Each structure stands twice: as structure tokens, then as C-alpha cells.
Amino acid sequence: MTIDPEMLHNLLVFAVFQFVTGTLGVLCRRSLFHLLLGGQTMLQGTCVAIAAISASGEDVGGAAWLFLIGGLAAAQIAVAVTFFRVLARRRSIETVTGHPQEDCRA
Amino acid sequence: MSVQGLPITTLIICGLGAGGIYLLLTQRKPAPRRTGTAVAAIALAALLSLFPLTGGNSLIATSSSFISTLSFLVPAGCGLVATIAVITSRSRRRGLAWFVVVVLANTAMLFVGGAVIVGVMNLILNVGFLGTLLLFAAVSDTNDESPAEPVSGFTWLACAVTALLFAGLLSALPRVVAAEPPRATTSAVSSNGFGWSDLGRSLLFDHGISLTVVSLLLLIAIVTVSRMMTGESSELSTQPVEGTAA
Numbered sequence: 314m315t316i317d318p319e320m321l322h323n324l325l326v327f328a329v330f331q332f333v334t335g336t337l338g339v340l341c342r343r344s345l346f347h348l349l350l351g352g353q354t355m356l357q358g359t360c361v362a363i364a365a366i367s368a369s370g371e372d373v374g375g376a377a378w379l380f381l382i383g384g385l386a387a388a389q390i391a392v393a394v395t396f397f398r399v400l401a402r403r404r405s406i407e408t409v410t411g412h413p414q415e416d417c418r419a
Numbered sequence: 420m421s422v423q424g425l426p427i428t429t430l431i432i433c434g435l436g437a438g439g440i441y442l443l444l445t446q447r448k449p450a451p452r453r454t455g456t457a458v459a460a461i462a463l464a465a466l467l468s469l470f471p472l473t474g475g476n477s478l479i480a481t482s483s484s485f486i487s488t489l490s491f492l493v494p495a496g497c498g499l500v501a502t503i504a505v506i507t508s509r510s511r512r513r514g515l516a517w518f519v520v521v522v523l524a525n526t527a528m529l530f531v532g533g534a535v536i537v538g539v540m541n542l543i544l545n546v547g548f549l550g551t552l553l554l555f556a557a558v559s560d561t562n563d564e565s566p567a568e569p570v571s572g573f574t575w576l577a578c579a580v581t582a583l584l585f586a587g588l589l590s591a592l593p594r595v596v597a598a599e600p601p602r603a604t605t606s607a608v609s610s611n612g613f614g615w616s617d618l619g620r621s622l623l624f625d626h627g628i629s630l631t632v633v634s635l636l637l638l639i640a641i642v643t644v645s646r647m648m649t650g651e652s653s654e655l656s657t658q659p660v661e662g663t664a665a
Contacts, residue, residue: 316532316533316534318596320491320532320533321596322592322593322596323491323495323532324528324529324532325592325596326466326469326589326592327495327498327499327528329585329588329589329592330466330499330502330585331498331502331521331525333581333584333585333588334440334502334503334505334506334581335502335506336581336584337440337506337577337578337581338505338506340573340577340581341444341506341573341574341577341578342444342506344511346511346514347506347508347511347514350505350506350514350515350518351505351506353518354502354505354506354518354521357521357522357525360525360541361525361528361529364529364534364537364538364541365529365532365534367534367537368529368532368533368534368537373617373618373621374621374625374626375537376536376537376540376618376621377618377621377622377625377626378626379537379540379541379544380540380544380618380622381626381629381630381633383540383541383544383545384544384633384634384636384637385633385636386544387544387637387640388633388636388637388639388640389640391640391641391644392640392643392644395643395644395647395648396647399647399648
């Protein structure tokens with residue numbers, strides 16, 4: 314598994330583009346779901362850069378880190394999406410009943 | 420033609436791209452968004468033209484360098500377009516669909532680049548959280564369109580700053596590629612490239628603590644998700660009675 318320097322350059326340009334665009338999404342969007350997508354886009358760029366550098370140097374450590382980062386991302390997404398869904402449901406309940414839910418369990 | 424030594428061209432491309440993305444982010448009417456799309460497409464085409472033409476050590480090992488180059492440029496173009504679409508889409512489902520395209524394009528590019536194992540791993544890992552997101556998008560049948568976001572001067576400032584960041588990182592890339600250490604050829608592993616067994620060995624023996632921590636975090640996430648969903652359903656079962664009483 315090797316990557317020639319030109320392909321490494323191309324992959325790094327692509328990774329930088331994804332990271333910067335994800336940063337722009339995180340900075341500019343207000344919707345929680347799109348913030349999440351922006352963060353994941355940044356993570357994708359990071360993963361591509363790690364994978365390209367790891368494959369270029371024939372270092373298995375980069376691939377291992379990619380595996381660990383993917384596991385963390387899965388955990389983060391699961392909790393964030395559930396949190397988002399609970400918040401949205403609570404907000405719709407408040408809209409229907411007309412009063413905030415102070416006595417709801419956290 | 421390389422990005423190296425072309426700071427003015429790079430700055431112009433970044434400025435065009437930032438302007439296009441600004442129009443796509445802030446305008447809700449179709450006409451300015453079409454203008455933004457056109458400007459961003461021109462910037463993307465110019466950016467693609469700056470890529471060094473190479474097919475790499477591709478899986479698609481053909482004698483034609485044109486086809487090898489095309490096999491890189493097609494997923495790269497799809498990935499760039501989809502990345503912009505992810506952050507500028509108004510609908511959640513459309514944004515998620517574009518994000519799936521981003522993941523597939525990344526995997527295809529890693530395949531084309533010759534990093535097959537990492538590409539397969541990228542695809543497998545992304546199935547974990549993409550599955551959760553797709554499930555979420557499938558069950559959220561209401562309020563698909565995100566609410567109107569206020570347009571402020573901060574958006575323009577953020578576009579300018581990120582364009583400058585992109586130009587700065589691009590100008591630093593050739594030095595990073597040149598500083599990459601030469602490939603080791605002495606060990607048997609590096610002469611044949613690494614495989615799945617090497618990856619497993621590295622995960623278990625070199626990154627054992629990190630693997631344990633990530634496994635624990637995944638376990639905590641699973642427990643947290645189930646507890647939050649259980650709390651939500653119990654609230655829902657009690658809520659209509661309270662609402663009626665109020």
C-alpha cells in the first residue's frame with residue numbers, strides 16, 4: 314500500500330478543503346443538525362489526511378488511529394442525535410401546552 | 420501545474436469560492452443561489468485544474484493515463500461539490516444525502532490512491548454513525564426544513580477567514596509533502612505494505628489503552644442513548660394528562 318507524492322498532495326488538498334468547509338459550516342449555520350454535519354465534514358477531512366499520510370509512510374499507526382477516531386465519532390453522533398431529538402420533542406410539547414416543562418426529568 | 424508557487428491564483432480561487440459559498444449560505448431566493456452555484460462551480464473547476472495529474476498506484480491499473488486521471492478527478496469533483504452542498508443545504512435530508520456522497524467519494528479516492536485497507540475501514544466506520552443519522556432522518560417526518568437563519572456580517576467575515584485559512588494551508592502543503600520521510604524498505608512488512616493482521620496487532624498491542632477508552636465511551640454512549648430515549652417515552656406517556664389538567 315503506497316501513495317505517490319503527487320497523489321498524496323492531491324489527497325491533502327482535498328482533505329484541507331473538507332476541513333475548511335466544515336469549519337465554515339460550524340461557524341455559520343445555526344441549526345444543530347447542520348452544526349453536526351459540519352463537524353462530521355471536518356472529521357472526514359481529518360480522516361482523509363491521516364489515511365493519506367499513513368498510507369504514504371506505510372505506517373499502520375495512522376490506520377489504527379483512524380479506527381479509534383471512527384469509534385469516537387459513532388459515539389458522539391449517537392448521543393448528539395438522541396439529545397437533539399429529545400430537545401425537539403420537548404420544545405414541541407412546550408408549544409402545545411403553552412408552558413415550560415420544569416418538572417420534566419433531565 | 421501545481422499549487423506551489425501560485426499564491427495569487429490560489430487567493431483568487433479561494434476568494435471566488437468564498438463568494439459563491441456566501442451567496443449559497445445567505446440567500447434563500449433561487450436567483451442569487453444560482454449565481455452562487457455558478458461562481459462556486461467556476462472556483463471548483465479552477466481548483467481541480469491545479470491538482471497534479473496522476474492516477475497514483477490505482478486499483479484501476481489501465482494503460483491509459485487519461486482514464487487513471489479521470490478515475491481520480493471524478494470522485495474528487497463529486498466530493499468537493501458534495502462538501503459544499505452539505506453545509507449550504509436547507510433541508511436535513513438533502514444535507515444528509517450529500518454527506519453520504521462525501522463519504523463515498525472519500526472512500527473512492529482512497530481506493531484510487533491505493534490505500535485499499537484504509538478505504539475499506541473508512542467505509543465500515545462511517546456506516547456506524549451514518550446509520551444513526553439516516554435512522555434519525557427517516558423518523559423525523561416533521562420540520563425537515565431548517566428555520567430561516569439570520570444574515571449577519573459575521574457570515575461574510577467567516578467566509579473570508581476560512582478562504583484565507585484554505586489559501587494558507589494550501590501554500591504550506593508542498594513543504595509538508597516534501598518533509599514526508601522516505602519509505603522504509605528494510606522490514607518485511609513495509610516491503611509488502613501492511614495488512615489487516617498488522618492493523619489488528621497494532622490496535623491490540625500499540626494502542627491497547629486507546630482502544631479500551633474508545634470501547635468504554637461507546638458503551639457509555641449506548642447506555643446514555645437508551646436512558647434518554649426511555650426518559651422521553653415516559654414523559655410522553657404522562658404529558659397529555661398534565662396538559663389537560665392545566
